[in-house]
Amino acid sequence: MKNAAIIGGTGYGAIELIRLLHTHKHLQVKKIISHSQFGEHITSVYPHLTGFVEEPMEKLKITSLIEEVDLIFFATPAGVAKDLIPKFAHSSVQCIDLSGDLRLHSKEQYEKWYGKEAAPQEILNQAVYGLSEIYQEQVKEAKIISNPGCFPTSALLGLIPAIEQKVITPNHIVIDGKTAVSGAGRTPTATTHFSETNENITPYKIGKHQHIPEIDQTLSELAQETISTTFTTHLIPMTRGLICTIYAELARDITTEEVIHQYQIYYENHPFVRIKEIGIFPTTKDVYGSNFCDIGLHVDERTNQLIIASAIDNLVKGAAGQAIQNANLMNGWEITEGLDAIPIFP
Structure with a gap:
């Protein structure tokens, strides 16, 4: 059994890590680190954990973590992990960053989109997306992982097979994303206040969302040409869940049945991606509380477009679940370990 620490222990991502790791056969939560609430018991913040987590949250101590844990999940806001991970770079501790600090290869791009000083280039070079x-094979050999963002996870899993198999042109890709309020984190704001969010849909960060360069970077690398997507996000009045509806121009004549078959083959060895049958499209309820990504596809002959719908739980496949999936790959465990729960319904 290996020991894990969670830094940023009171956020939604951390709580999902605790929930999912509770049933993990090879990894246990040894330490929960909180800068703002160390010394307190996590059940004072999240009473539903009563009886499951006994130790109080701790203050960050680098030496103690290096000596006592094997893997650290950084469930921190942007701008924190980039300063902490270099302190573990020369130890044996594996690091998985759930923030966006290591997702962009370019320091200049990070500073442009995040408005913060970037991590050292040495760390950016080491981090595997x-x-x-x-990137299963690269993850297996990695010591530092940059966990993808929730929107990029949904959009990229939906788009990559079509890009790699040249089903669509790399131009004019439009991604319409909708996410639940938990995607904004636990700290309340005017935007996430109940009376502002309830019975309301709000477009936000138009043209400046930090996930834009992450999506474009990955697609461009895989296509070996520059791809710039149109990506618009919306906040919707529900607790958790995320769906991207994607529109892309077809590069060749193909039927819906053929596209679905290609996607089924592409993901046939990946248990967390489920391809819907013709005429069936995913909903956020289909993946609620799970590590699944459900994808539906339709060829619109009238407009010569491929329409892709890709749904995930933003806190699981979009954060904690994918982080555990990466931990499993890094350590040679079954990829489904700790993650094979049936989605919650209704």
């Missing part, structure tokens, strides 16, 4: 289904 942990889109588990696509």
